[in-house]
Amino acid sequence: ETTTGGNALKFYASVRLDIRRIGAIKSGDEVIGNETRVKVVKNKVAPPFRNAEFEIIYGxxxxxxxxxxxxxxxxxxxxxxxxxxxxxGDRVGQGKDNVKTFLKDHPEVADALESRIREKTLGASSARSGGHKIVDEIEDDI
Structure with a gap:
């Protein structure tokens, strides 16, 4: 697709994102959100051409x-x-919607899962318990 507004925006922008709705999230017959895909079209400050998919819930x-x-x-x-x-080892639900409801109703399980995901992706030093060390150090310097 082409970008509106001439060529200046294409060249001047540091980051350009292509954001698309790929589906609706429904609760019964009511649409409560969108499944969204974001594609990095241009990025001067980080690697370009990455994709991300996530759910946006209205409100x-x-x-x-x-x-x-x-x-x-x-x-x-x-x-x-x-x-x-x-x-x-414990069944938490049948279907993604039921699992999301379970995690919402049991925040301690959601926090534990988030900590384990952070440890696995970012390393043990970035776990939720120590994730604010840099911010604390910056605040101490100010």
Whole structure:
């Protein structure tokens, strides 16, 4: 696709994102959000041409629970067998929506899963318990 407004915007911008709606999230017949795909078209400050998919819930923002489910399955912290999801050997729900509801109702499980995902992706030093060390050091310097 072409960018409107001539060529100046293409060259002047440091970061350009292509944001597309790829599906609707429904609760019954009511649409409560969108599944969204973002493609980095141009990036002068980081590697370009990356893709991301996430859920945006109206009135809430990016779905934290949806991200936890997706990342948990990707990093094999949540086991998926058919439509059933299990965490640490316990079945937490059938279908992604039920697992998201479970994580919303049990924030301690969601926090533990998030900590394990952070440890696995960012390393042990970036776990939730120590994730604010840099901010604290900067505030001490100010």
């Amino acid at each position: 809430e923002g990016v779905s934290r629970e949806g991200e936890l489910v997706d990342l948990g399955v990707t990093h094999e912290l949540l086991q998926k067998a058919g439509s059933w999801y299990s965490y640490e």
